[in-house]
Amino acid sequence: MGSKRIGLARVEALIENLKRDINFGLGTGGMGGLHPQWNCNFGGLLAGQDPGTSAANLLTPGPVALNLSKMVEGIAKQSAVVSVADAAKIFGGTGVVGVDVAIGTTASPGTTPTVTQRVSRLTGGVSGTVTMAAGADMTGAGDETLILFTGNTFASSGILKLTLAADNELQAASCEIWVTADGTDVLTRQTAASDDDQILILTDTGDCTILAGSFIYLHADDASDDMQVKGVIRTSGGTIAVTYGN
Numbered sequence: 001m002g003s004k005r006i007g008l009a010r011v012e013a014l015i016e017n018l019k020r021d022i023n024f025g026l027g028t029g030g031m032g033g034l035h036p037q038w039n040c041n042f043g044g045l046l047a048g049q050d051p052g053t054s055a056a057n058l059l060t061p062g063p064v065a066l067n068l069s070k071m072v073e074g075i076a077k078q079s080a081v082v083s084v085a086d087a088a089k090i091f092g093g094t095g096v097v098g099v100d101v102a103i104g105t106t107a108s109p110g111t112t113p114t115v116t117q118r119v120s121r122l123t124g125g126v127s128g129t130v131t132m133a134a135g136a137d138m139t140g141a142g143d144e145t146l147i148l149f150t151g152n153t154f155a156s157s158g159i160l161k162l163t164l165a166a167d168n169e170l171q172a173a174s175c176e177i178w179v180t181a182d183g184t185d186v187l188t189r190q191t192a193a194s195d196d197d198q199i200l201i202l203t204d205t206g207d208c209t210i211l212a213g214s215f216i217y218l219h220a221d222d223a224s225d226d227m228q229v230k231g232v233i234r235t236s237g238g239t240i241a242v243t244y245g246n
Helices: 002-024 043-047 062-071 073-077 084-091
Strands: 096-102 118-123 127-134 144-147 152-163 174-179 185-191 199-205 214-218 229-231 239-245
Touching: 002 239, 062 073, 062 174, 062 185, 062 214, 062 229, 073 144, 084 096, 127 199, 174 239
Parallel strands: 096 118, 118 144, 127 152, 174 229
Antiparallel strands: 144 214, 152 199, 174 185, 199 239, 214 229
16 A cells, blocks of 8 residues: 555656646747747748747748647646746746736726736636727837736627737738637637737627637837737637727
């Protein structure tokens, strides 16, 4: 019996370590062949670009984007905010401690989280049309931030609008956002933004839930306008369409 208990404890420890690796995947090798530093995963690398500019086009394979979403599902679900160490792995910089940001309500919306080197998690649901206020201006070339969904529910024809700062207009040539069908990993690439758009609009059909690990990644191409955006929105109970405004 004694040897069996020792063996079981060792197995349980191994399982816990494996679960942590699977949930976050930001160890030395990432997950599914992904690099833990996010800007090393986008399609520009296929065209021979360096990581700093690899998000500047529409070449990213959908399965890569999907696996990035699965990579961060664990930290989207964990009780604590995202640590400085994990943010540093994602951004390849110093990292900033994460925050949880309430989406808010139609009457009292929150603010779109756009602090560079930070992973922010959106909390709460969406009922009606909630337009989150413009976030901080990402002022430097290479500034980047990651916004994570945490299992957010939509009701009453919910629409969520994420507003960027006036100098952070989206770049059409790099705008890649995929959505899934209800409860599946089947991806559909949404139509790209126009160059002067600065609002991401998520429109619900079917009172869906945006699954934890769904993300919006923003990377500034330069200090004025030209904001690159990559995203994956996975849902159950309905679907999300992504459009843009200004």
